[in-house]
Amino acid sequence: MxxxxxxxxxxxxxxxxxxxxxxxxxxxxxxxxxxxxxxEFSGNEWELVKDCLDSGWVSSVGTYVDRFEREIAALSGAEFGIAVVNGTAALHVALIVAGVQPDDEVIVPTLTFVATANAVRHAGAVPHFVDSSPETLGMDPAALAQHLSTIAERKDGRVINRDTGRPIAAVVPMHTFGHPVDMDPLLALADEWRLPVVEDATESLGSHYKGRPCGGLGAVGTLSFNGNKILTTGGGGAIVTNDPEIARRAKHLTTTAKTPHRWAFLHDEVAYNYRMPNINAALGCAQLSQLxxxxxxxxxxxxxxxxxxxxxxxxxxxxxxxxxxxxxxxxxxxxxxxxxxxxxxxxxxxxxxxxxxxxxxxxxxxxxxxxxxxxxxxxxxxxxxxxxxxxxxxxxxxxxxxxxxx
Known part of the structure; x- marks a missing residue:
């Protein structure tokens, strides 16, 4: 021995x-x-992708993008879906539309894929790492409650980290390997502290928490369709929400903040070229039927x-x-x-x-x-x-x- x-x-x-x-x-x-x-490609992927090629609608405008957004929102229990180029981009914009500002802190699990923390940095904010539950492998609501009671205070309508002086602006639970975080106590805790929940559901498409689909449980959720996920668009992600204003702003920010006009290129803020191409969405639509x-x-x-x-x-x-x-x-x-x-x-x-x-x-x-x-x-x-x-x-x-x- x-x-x-x-x-x-x-x-x-x-x-x-x-x-x-x-x-x-x-x-x-x-x-x-x-x-x-x-x-795995065992449905009508070839047919739908070929339709994109034959029609010429391969970029960020097309019927498959619209269809994919509707179907992904429905699967997530959300009213709105915005398809983007990858899960990191989805997280980045979700944090912004949730109200995260530069130099804010964002609560994230330390046990997560690096994209969760990277997205916080992309938004100009600071990751604040918290512990996991052995029952879920994801964020532990009880441990977070204890931690906030120790380091956080309310001041001028915001939650402040007494140790750093920075505002805490959001909580980002991640459903590790597809296993849902215990969301009810986490949502109650976030509501107590008036913190929006940005749900990192990038690994949990099709998972359910107490009968409710992951992705649509917080103020805004994010999904990933990388090649190693349960279904893939090659690369790709999505933002899902029930809030029409969050959805409107997320769509605006991911399409270069271009304002509607018949021909002019008018943009009203610095934004991102994050829209999912139609050809990727076609692949996704074929994959969805197999989920x-x-x-x-x-x-x-x-x-x-x-x-x-x-x-x-x-x-x-x-x-x-x-x-x-x-x-x-x-x-x-x-x-x-x-x-x-x-x-x-x-x-x-x-x-x-x-x-x-x-x-x-x-x-x-x-x-x-x-x-x-x-x-x-x-x-x-x-x-x-x-x-x-x-x-x-x-x-x-x-x-x-x-x-x-x-």
Whole structure:
């Protein structure tokens, strides 16, 4: 038996090979690399993209953009959708239309993809990092409440960080790997402090929180359609909201702030050329018709992982929170804390076995450009960082069947 250096406990030296065997029992044997999350094109993508090419409507104006926006809004439980070039652009503009101003602070999880924090910087604001919940992997409302009670005060109609003197302007929960944050207490807390919630739903298209779709739960939400998402437009994102003024301004800012005129080029503020091209939206419209089946297959794959690792010492498959129905965008294995020294050897063994597996992102407060940003105690996120391994999660790896139950 070998000893885990950080925990001082005995572990099985054959642990890595046993985990590889468990994944193979789900995925089958193959000499080819199994990607972490591959795109899938099994509908009428060719037909709709060819229609764009034949018609010449390939840029930022066209019927597919309008259709895609309507369908994405409906799927998110929102009235309005604005299609943009990627999820980071969606977050950037969503923060602006939510009222974030330069030098404000924005509450974001430290356990997130870098785009969440980058978008805050793009808006001229400062990320303020908070902890995660072990039940959701996303922002912890109770920990945030405790943190705000310690560092925040109301002054002149704004929430001020007493430690920095800067206003706190918004809260950005991110539904990690498609698992919904516990939004009701978070929304209540944000309402108590009069802070808008910008919902980072870039990984959670098709996920539901207490029966309500992710994306439309806050003042404004954002989605991503990158090539590794549950459906793709090649690149792309969207802003969704129920607020007509937020929607109007988001559309204006993402289309260079051009004012209507038959021929003149008149712009009334500095803005962004973020509009999604029609050809990308055509791809998205074809993908949308497959979303329900893909989620069913991904949930079936998640069930297989959960069953394969049930009762295995040292590691388990993460399952959705009890109140949620997740799209299981990325399936996650969680090492027991006593096994954290196995993370990197396990990643090496899995990738050597042609199973593309990855750790969670480096926590935002550990990145050099964000090291000086304000932060809450981050003990849970730091623990999760050492334990998370994402495993192959493409919808094509699953078969239709009964989904995961809470």
């Amino acid at each position: 070998a000893q885990a250096k950080s925990a001082g406990a005995l572990v099985d030296p054959a642990f890595e090979s046993s985990v590889v065997a468990k994944l193979r029992s789900v995925l089958g044997d193959s000499s080819a690399m199994t990607p972490l999350h591959a795109p 329900g089946e893909r989620i069913a297959r991904k949930r079936h794959l998640a069930r297989q992982y959960i069953e394969a690792f049930d009762g295995i010492d040292g590691i388990s498959a993460f399952r959705e929170p009890s109140y949620a129905r997740s799209n299981y965008w990325l399936n996650t294995l969680l090492l027991d804390t006593i096994m954290i020294d196995h993370r990197d050897p396990l990643l090496a063994a899995l990738n050597d076995a042609n199973l593309m597996c990855r750790p969670v992102w480096t926590l935002m407060h550990r990145l050099e450009m964000f090291a000086d940003c304000p932060r809450a105690p981050l003990k849970v996120a730091e623990n999760l960082e050492s334990r998370i391994i994402n495993v192959p999660s493409s919808a094509a790896l699953g078969t239709s069947g009964e989904g995961v139950t809470a």
